[in-house]
Amino acid sequence: MFSIIRSMWLTFLHAFHKRETIQYPEQKVKLPARWRGRIVLTRDPDMGERCVGCYLCAAACPVDCISLQATEDENGRRYPEFFRINFSRCIFCGYCEEACPTYAIQLIPDFEMGEFDRQNLVYEKNDLLINGQGKYPGYNYYKVAGLAIGGKGKGEAENEEQPVDIKSLMP
């Protein structure tokens, strides 16, 4: 008997608490920066595409909803020819972001992706690629990799010696 009255009293008190309900969509939700929402492909500091088409995100994805094809430009820089995420399958686990060696793929605090037609949840590179660096400013994979690309020859990456002259007779 007492416990019933106690419960009713506590419930009644809630009427005077601060409201947790947010009047969405009039009022927007505040999300932390590391909230795992819509996936974007970012660019490196000099605005080149960060994604090098390594397929690691696709392999890490537990629902296999990333598919891409790597290709390279005339100077050897690799990038994805197409990059597709099927968001109707994505579980926003963030494994792709963790797997990505170039910080290209990132989950951002945005969940407003509702669609009436499931087909519209298939995003292509056009829909994914943004004009910014996202959460990890400053990183440029090609500056640390050994691969030569346009504008960066052998020995010009960070922490690299000039290429060896194999015809030199010096010991």
Next chain:
Amino acid sequence: MATLYIDNQPHEVNSGHNLLEACLSLGLDLPYFCWHPAMGSVGACRQCAIKVYKDENDKKGRLIMSCMEPVTNNQRISVADTEAKEFREEVIGWLMTNHPHDCAVCDEGGSCHLQDMTVMTGHAYRKFRYKKRTHTNQDLGPFINHEMNRCIQCYRCVRFYKDYAGGKDFDVFASRNKVYFGRQEDGVLESEFSGNLAEVCPTGVFTDKTLKQHYTRKWDLTMAPSICQHCSLGCNIIAGERYGSLRMIGNRYHGEVNGYFICDRGRFGYEFVNAPGRVRQPIMNGQVIGRKEVLQEINRLLKEAKVIGIGSPRASIQSNFALKALVGKNNFYHGVSESEHDMAELAIRILKEGPVRTPSLKEVESCDAVFILGEDLTNSSPMLALAVRQAARVQPMNEVAKANIPEWNDAAVREFVQDKNGPFFSATIHDTKLDELASEKYYAAPDDIARLGFAVAHRIDSAVPDVPNYPEELKQLADRIASGLLQSENPVVISGVSSESETVMRAAANVAWALHSKKKKAGLVLTMLECNSLGLAMMGGGKLDGAFNAVLNGHADTAIIMENDLYRHGSFATVDKFLKTCKQVIVLEHTPHATLKKAHVIIPAGTFAESDGMLINNEGRAQRFFQVYESTEVIQESWRWLLNMGINAGNEHMSQWKNFEDITKAIAQEEEFLKGVDTITPPSSFRVAGQRIPREPHRYSGRTAMNANINVSEPKPPEDPDSSLSYTMEGYRGLAPSSMIPFFWSPGWNSVQSVNKYQNEIGASLKGGDPGLRLIEPEPGAVANYFSTVPEVFQPIADHFWLVWTHHIFGSEELSKRSPSVAQRMPQHPYAMINPKDAEQQKVNEGDKISFEVEKHVYVLMVKLNNTIPSGVAALPYGLEGMPSTELPGWGILKR
């Protein structure tokens, strides 16, 4: 056998092995780089360190390189010892000090031995704080990509390219941490086996350049066990697909056939499958029509027609058999020229009725004397050339054994052997790449080569007739060859169809038989022109001329031509006339060619990648290839199209068949020579623990996205009615039966090195036995019925040339030459190779034009001079665009 205590556990191991091989054979995970199962050890990388102990009381032990120490009985070693483990981790740390941060953009990634070994040893962070040394790369041609920064100095590449495969244009340069592996300057790698660098190199320095153009990670490929379609040796390959196109060919280990390697024609010829000009739709009188319609139309046509069927030496036995069943035994013709037909039949007769067995490639490697008659192996049967290269070392290697140097100790062995070669005799029309190994070489017209063969055989066994009026110097040559062969234990005689001379083949058989009569364990290898030449010949059927006559004489009016360009096999005029006379020409084909242009109905057939089938290689080994991926609904195996036609037409025989297995069973029952072909792979109902064998690795990615642009709901994966492989990543993950291994993988071993886990013992047969079934063995008690007709000596005729074919590894074979990378390596112009003396007489120079008339057709070819080709003979490149389409050899009349 010896007992080896590994971490105090006794194991029985092969005493001929080194400790690394012993550990790997037992299935232990011991990292290594420089040792290679086919090339032995040099102790260059220091990665394979383990501990050895004096006796059971020795607790300290000492570190050794396991690949450099032989197994001894009751030896005690430790793989798990902490010091050994730390040492291995340090070593990989050092190897990686200069390694670039490249995995994401490296084609090796996901199948990289260096990645695997790094994970295995536990090395994770680079401790070296200084700068990385870098290298510039070289352009090595259309096949191989070079990224020298990734090198870990294991020396495998140069040991394979130079030492094992005999390449001349590749080496190691500079010194200490600057060593560089490549060519002396940029340029195309000359070796016919350069593609193996991609698999031999444990890192991403050498990778497949054709794969790079449509790059896919190994884990994303749909793969199936397949058989190379580009020559008669039947090397085992793995073919991988992604997004509906064929992406790469890799080696599939077969202990008896190709071992660890394949040639560049086999590795890079695959792109004909993706060629833009492929036949992809049924076409009737120039109009694209649907699958149902074309079948209906054909049914209508066949009802009122007298039909013949022309098979193909590059189509599977299933397809040829289905065609034969559709048109009837008497209306089935081999689509090969008269000489190809006769030579294939002769080969079967020689191998079945004679007492000498044909050895496998692996057995050729251990033959201690070689006699080649009329074959330029490097170009016609490349992997056989690689095998005889190893055979040339067998006799010197006997000395090595006497000096107590183990065979696997490669550096010591090569130091000891230097460039000594065993008895190696070569009689060819002109110089070949193998000449450098030959102790005796002889260049002559085919008939003269045959005469030498007879002379040698006579000197071995006098029951073979001698060559009358043989010149003294040739007599001496024959003496030397005969005595060289007689000093060996198991000599091999090699000949084949590329010189298109039956007499040469007969002479080769005589030599082998004569050796057999002298109690030698002789072998006889006869190469064929195409991947299923022997299989076709074993099925019986008429000659191509018979087909022509049937139509020209009005016995038939409709021809079904399957996977065959008749212009490659018959002379231009006859084929033209034949195709014009046919009321209906129905062609089943995947790759466009001249015959296709004359067809009324074109049916899109599947290439090997889209088909199930079986081929019989030159050794008589029946081998199965599996469909890699299902193509669009319209492209199907020829046999499936034919089956549908047969069922539509109410063919009772064919109506009983539903799938691949039914046809194969029928073949085994009805074809006398092909008994047992239904047993070479498990049936399609085969399951392991209720599961199929997956064609896709378990990390296969993207399956809910790759078709999402078309429809967000994924389609059901196709079911395979013809085999127990599945088109998905689900299924049994353990070892597949040896005949249906779609890819090599083992936990922790993502690269091809995982093949170690599939073998009974390092370098031995696959677990469960090497796949395939040898159909040709000499009949028990067979005796040598020597061929007795010695050919006449070759006599040049004034203003004539005796025209023979010469083969090119890149360009002569019909399918591979459509691969863009291979096309870059073909001879640029059709040519006529003649002797400078003849050129002088005709007043022409290298590069000039010369015209021949062959069968009333005039061909203008570029002169190419060659000092070794005999006077009066001209060699023309087989299969090249613009070459006479005619049967050679034959006389060509010189036109001025």
